[in-house]
Amino acid sequence: MAADDQDLELDLDEDEKEQDDSEGGGGSKKLIIIIAAAVLLIGAGVAAFFLLSGDSETPEESGEVTDEEVVVEKGPAIYVGVPNAITANIPGAKKNRTVQIKMSFLVRSEEAKDAVKLHMPQLKNDVLMLVSQQNADELKIPEGREKLQEEALKTVQKTLTKLVEDPTVEKVLFVSFVMQ
Numbered sequence: 001m002a003a004d005d006q007d008l009e010l011d012l013d014e015d016e017k018e019q020d021d022s023e024g025g026g027g028s029k030k031l032i033i034i035i036a037a038a039v040l041l042i043g044a045g046v047a048a049f050f051l052l053s054g055d056s057e058t059p060e061e062s063g064e065v066t067d068e069e070v071v072v073e074k075g076p077a078i079y080v081g082v083p084n085a086i087t088a089n090i091p092g093a094k095k096n097r098t099v100q101i102k103m104s105f106l107v108r109s110e111e112a113k114d115a116v117k118l119h120m121p122q123l124k125n126d127v128l129m130l131v132s133q134q135n136a137d138e139l140k141i142p143e144g145r146e147k148l149q150e151e152a153l154k155t156v157q158k159t160l161t162k163l164v165e166d167p168t169v170e171k172v173l174f175v176s177f178v179m180q
Helices: 002-023 025-052 110-118 120-132 142-164
Strands: 078-081 086-090 097-107 171-179
Touching: 078 110, 086 120, 097 110, 097 120, 110 120, 110 142, 120 142, 142 171
Parallel strands: none
Antiparallel strands: 078 097, 086 097, 097 171
């Protein structure tokens, strides 16, 4: 009986093959898939050949113009600490508050570090003026402190652009922020 079951399974497989061949769709679908796969492989091979061909000529040398951005490699991060904390009295809705902020500036070169140190009194003054114009209620929430940090960066970059014709500072970091 086991032999009869095996024969039936084989007969079904042969019947299915005959139906696929008689419909004509199965063979042509397979052929289309094989051709499409071959075209993709050939295309990938050609692309790889051109990418790996090792053309020593850059697009600028060959006269081609590309729209790619030039990636400027950044130097190592150098942190310049602002000596002494910036302390200011700021108004609030219910009462005035005192804020004390310790800051550092992120620069990427020794020249930028020297420029920041040289002009530190002016930078501290400008940031102090900015901080003293703030509202205590806004600085209570993280978004208010982040906004102040962004405004401090813009202020410092504007001042350095006037003084050394280069913004030089990449980021203003609040190392400590205390409000009483």
